[in-house]
Amino acid sequence: MKIEILGPGCPRCHETERRVINALAKAGKDAEVTHVYDLKEIAKRKVMFTPAVAIDGEVKISGRVPSEEEILKLLGT
Numbered sequence: 001m002k003i004e005i006l007g008p009g010c011p012r013c014h015e016t017e018r019r020v021i022n023a024l025a026k027a028g029k030d031a032e033v034t035h036v037y038d039l040k041e042i043a044k045r046k047v048m049f050t051p052a053v054a055i056d057g058e059v060k061i062s063g064r065v066p067s068e069e070e071i072l073k074l075l076g077t
Contacts, residue, residue, distance in 0.1 A: 001031040001075075002057070006042045007050035009035075016051040016065050023071035 003020055007013030017035060024031055036042060042050065049063030053071070060074050 001029070001055065003031050003033045004036050004054040005033070006036045006045065006047050006052040006054060006059075008039065009037055010050070012065050013051040016053060019066065019068050020053065020071055023068045023075060026068065027072055027075050027077040029075055029077070 003024075005013060005017045005020065007016070013035070017033065020033055024033070042052070045052075045054065045059055047059060047062050051065060052062040053060050053066060053074075055074060061070070066074075
């Protein structure tokens, strides 16, 4: 599983990344977590508002910081 945080590196983006990592730990799942900072790459994915979370290439959340519970649901736990 590959999870990408899309955003320019603002505090909300970093908080989203922290919550994703915490949710993975709670779920006991392994995933490659990366942060996409490049605005051109973010725009290619049709993300208009950051932060955004993409799982295996599909944008699941955009424009807000998700709760850990929401992330856990996306992970299938």
